[in-house]
Amino acid sequence: MPAPREILAGRLKLQSRLAPYGLAIGGAIAVTAAIELITSLASVQGLSAIYLLLVLWLGARWGRGPAVAGSIASFLLYDYFFVPPVGTFTVSGTAQLVELVVLLAVALVTSQLAASLRRARASAEALARDSRALYELATAALRTPDVTVALAMLSRRANELPSVSRFALVAVDSGLPTLLAGDELSAGELKQAAWSHENGRPIGIAIRDGAVVLVHTHPADSAPAYLPLASGVAVIGIDGEQADPDELRMLAALIGLADLLFDRRRAAFESERAHGLESSDRLKTAILSSLSHELKSPIASLRTGLTALAAPRAGLQPEQRELLVDLDRQATRLDRMVGDLLALSRLEAGLQLEREAHSFADIVGNATRQLRVELASNRLEVELPDDLPPVDVDEVQAGRLLANLLENAHEWAPPGGVIEVGAAQRSGMLEAWIENEGPPIATADLDRVFDTLWTRRARGSGLGLAICKRVVEAHGGTIRAENRRRGPRFTFTLPLAAVPAPRSAAT
Amino acid sequence: MSGRVLVVDDEVEMQRALRTGLSYYDFDVRAVGSGEEAVREAAAWRPDVILLDLGLPGMDGLATLKALRPAERAAVIVVSVMPDEKDKVRALDAGADDYLVKPFGTEELVARIRAVLRRQADVTAGEPVIRAGDLEIDIGRRTVTVGGRVVRLTPTEYELLRYLALHAGKPVTHTTLLRQVWGDYAIGDKYNTRYVVAQIRKKLGDDPANPRYIVNEPGVGYRLEG
Numbered sequence: 001m002p003a004p005r006e007i008l009a010g011r012l013k014l015q016s017r018l019a020p021y022g023l024a025i026g027g028a029i030a031v032t033a034a035i036e037l038i039t040s041l042a043s044v045q046g047l048s049a050i051y052l053l054l055v056l057w058l059g060a061r062w063g064r065g066p067a068v069a070g071s072i073a074s075f076l077l078y079d080y081f082f083v084p085p086v087g088t089f090t091v092s093g094t095a096q097l098v099e100l101v102v103l104l105a106v107a108l109v110t111s112q113l114a115a116s117l118r119r120a121r122a123s124a125e126a127l128a129r130d131s132r133a134l135y136e137l138a139t140a141a142l143r144t145p146d147v148t149v150a151l152a153m154l155s156r157r158a159n160e161l162p163s164v165s166r167f168a169l170v171a172v173d174s175g176l177p178t179l180l181a182g183d184e185l186s187a188g189e190l191k192q193a194a195w196s197h198e199n200g201r202p203i204g205i206a207i208r209d210g211a212v213v214l215v216h217t218h219p220a221d222s223a224p225a226y227l228p229l230a231s232g233v234a235v236i237g238i239d240g241e242q243a244d245p246d247e248l249r250m251l252a253a254l255i256g257l258a259d260l261l262f263d264r265r266r267a268a269f270e271s272e273r274a275h276g277l278e279s280s281d282r283l284k285t286a287i288l289s290s291l292s293h294e295l296k297s298p299i300a301s302l303r304t305g306l307t308a309l310a311a312p313r314a315g316l317q318p319e320q321r322e323l324l325v326d327l328d329r330q331a332t333r334l335d336r337m338v339g340d341l342l343a344l345s346r347l348e349a350g351l352q353l354e355r356e357a358h359s360f361a362d363i364v365g366n367a368t369r370q371l372r373v374e375l376a377s378n379r380l381e382v383e384l385p386d387d388l389p390p391v392d393v394d395e396v397q398a399g400r401l402l403a404n405l406l407e408n409a410h411e412w413a414p415p416g417g418v419i420e421v422g423a424a425q426r427s428g429m430l431e432a433w434i435e436n437e438g439p440p441i442a443t444a445d446l447d448r449v450f451d452t453l454w455t456r457r458a459r460g461s462g463l464g465l466a467i468c469k470r471v472v473e474a475h476g477g478t479i480r481a482e483n484r485r486r487g488p489r490f491t492f493t494l495p496l497a498a499v500p501a502p503r504s505a506a507t
Numbered sequence: 508m509s510g511r512v513l514v515v516d517d518e519v520e521m522q523r524a525l526r527t528g529l530s531y532y533d534f535d536v537r538a539v540g541s542g543e544e545a546v547r548e549a550a551a552w553r554p555d556v557i558l559l560d561l562g563l564p565g566m567d568g569l570a571t572l573k574a575l576r577p578a579e580r581a582a583v584i585v586v587s588v589m590p591d592e593k594d595k596v597r598a599l600d601a602g603a604d605d606y607l608v609k610p611f612g613t614e615e616l617v618a619r620i621r622a623v624l625r626r627q628a629d630v631t632a633g634e635p636v637i638r639a640g641d642l643e644i645d646i647g648r649r650t651v652t653v654g655g656r657v658v659r660l661t662p663t664e665y666e667l668l669r670y671l672a673l674h675a676g677k678p679v680t681h682t683t684l685l686r687q688v689w690g691d692y693a694i695g696d697k698y699n700t701r702y703v704v705a706q707i708r709k710k711l712g713d714d715p716a717n718p719r720y721i722v723n724e725p726g727v728g729y730r731l732e733g
Contacts, residue, residue, distance in 0.1 A: 289589075292589060293562075293589060296588045296609060297518060297609070298520075299610045300521060300610035300611070301518060301520040301521045301524055301610075303611065304521060304610065304612070304613060305520070305528070307528065307612035307613040307614060308524055308525075308529075308531065308613045311614075313532070314531055331610065339589075356697060357698060357701070358701070359701065359715060361714075361715035361716040362701075362715050362716075362723050364715075365714075365715050365716045365717060365722075366725050369717075369718075369722065369723075384716060395725045395726055399725045421716075
């Protein structure tokens with residue numbers, strides 16, 4: 001049984017619908033009385049036009065029904081009171097008939113005009129209301145730093161539309177659906193949403209001409225529709241076949257806004273991830289740097305102590321001294337490995353290169369000097385053309401590159417074997433090579449020699465050539481290994497420098 | 508050659524190893540663990556060489572170097588684990604005579620100490636002819652010869668070589684060379700020193716890929732082999 005309040009509301013609604021008709025009849029009576037009053041005072045012709053005013057007003061204000069009712073009431077009253085024979089409804093002449101038709105026509109035309117005007121105004125108002133609501137929502141949503149909060153605001157607004165029964169926004173991150181905002185969804189619905197996103201296919205819905213269009217595959221189906229967005233899915237349930245077009249437009253606008261917010265969410269996600277990676281790189285380098293320091297300090301004490309005891313004045317037996325020299329060599333190796341590890345991690349973290357124009361011969365000289373003890377057992381042949389243009393490199397890193405390659409060559413070259421260093425200008429770059437007379441590298445390994453921790457020897461650290469590759473690539477060059485007739489050759493390229501003219505020397 | 512060596516290092520093991528090692532080469536060694544003590548000990552004991560670790564707790568190595576420099580005539584060899592090239596340049600520009608990267612062997616250290624002591628002795632004696640292998644630079648007569656052959660240098664080339672020769676064995680930074688040879692306005696223009704050094708090497712018949720006289724100190728500057 002309906003509550004008394006509903007009955008009352010129903011009655012009020014009915015009354016408000018009938019009221020204009022009452023107003024029309026009452027108005028016609030009032031006009032009749034006014035005409036009667038005026039004619040009793042003075043003889044005036046054509047007062048029937050006052051009825052027209054009434055009908056115009058009724059049509060403009062209340063629409064066709066009341067206007068037609070008003071015009072019929074006016075005609076009847078006019079006919080009864082003023083058209084001879086007065087006191088009857090008889091229409092005697094064509095003139096009266098014409099008058100009636102005119103009244104009716106005016107009623108119909110004005111009400112028609114007024115109704116379309118009213119409709120246009122109502123729709124303009126609705127549009128203004130919608131865009132204001134959307135604008136407010138968009139501003140609030142875009143100002144909210146937390147995208148999830150903004151999406152929740154948007155879902156609430158969508159759910160407020162009378163024809164929308166359910167509304168939910170689902171994020172799909174690497175294939176996994178997560179409900180971000182709106183109504184609860186079942187596991188099956190979430191799965192459906194993920195499918196829709198992955199395949200980029202909407203289910204049961206489309207957006208056409210800025211409005212949501214329902215595409216019913218099963219008319220009886222109450223399942224929600226799915227619309228894939230930038231990095232998520234909108235899940236929408238719509239009541240009834242005949243949803244209000246304004247609401248469908250509003251819904252499309254809301255979905256567009258949701259798409260933007262999803263985009264923002266993804267951008268925030270990605271920048272956070274990049275930031276995390278970057279700071280983890282920095283952290284790694286900082287840890288390695290401090291670890292290297294901690295490792296090198298004891299190695300320093302070890303080496304100083306071991307070499308002190310190996311001094312002739314320490315008075316040890318030759319075999320004891322030999323043992324100390326061996327131990328010192330091990331400590332030196334350990335030190336090199338720690339240094340390589342640090343160098344590699346710094347290069348991987350994107351070391352800032354201090355590039356300047358340098359003569360390649362200088363860089364070769366630095367490296368050969370650094371390794372002069374080791375290279376004394378080889379025949380080093382450096383053949384550099386005199387007109388070799390300078391290279392644009394970080395002197396320290398390029399020195400490390402050369403030293404590592406020379407050391408590698410020294411380790412593989414037979415005792416007394418030749419190590420050849422050469423360079424040439426080739427297609428705008430400097431191409432340099434270091435070749436030794438050692439055994440060839442297996443063809444399958446030619447690419448792998450530059451991999452981190454890959455080594456041909458049981459005692460190698462697998463870092464030296466990996467560092468070479470990083471240094472060369474940091475300078476925009478390339479490095480490769482190949483087997484020549486004599487032995488393995490490592491070839492790399494470095495950029496040439498744009499050389500300024502030397503300043504004329506002042507003395 | 509012997510002398511007094513003050514070791515400034517906060518690691519006790521390092522102090523002990525250096526005391527033992529250097530004593531086998533007839534050096535008189537004292538060791539302290541902080542910059543403050545180093546300044547006090549340097550003033551009281553008057554060492555010939557100070558071996559200064561840059562990574563000291565409290566007053567750091569560079570600050571200690573600056574505190575030592577005005578008062579001391581002792582040569583300072585800066586020692587450091589993993590120094591940046593900029594650290595080396597800063598230490599040299601602040602007046603260090605040489606630097607040595609940890610870890611190092613005792614023999615290498617002894618060679619460096621002897622080199623700075625020799626330079627000190629040369630400076631004191633006012634030696635007019637400086638030799639590096641068969642290269643001779645006669646400061647008084649402004650002549651340069653290689654194996655008896657006279658080498659003609661431009662004034663700029665001679666100035667640069669003379670400055671390196673006066674500090675033979677010591678790494679001289681680009682900044683110092685530019686200031687000494689060209690003047691303050693040229694500082695920062697490292698290409699100048701590189702160009703002039705290349706010219707000098709060519710005239711001396713020195714191979715840059717295997718230099719005998721002027722040696723590169725990567726990221727730092729040049730050194731004339733002592």
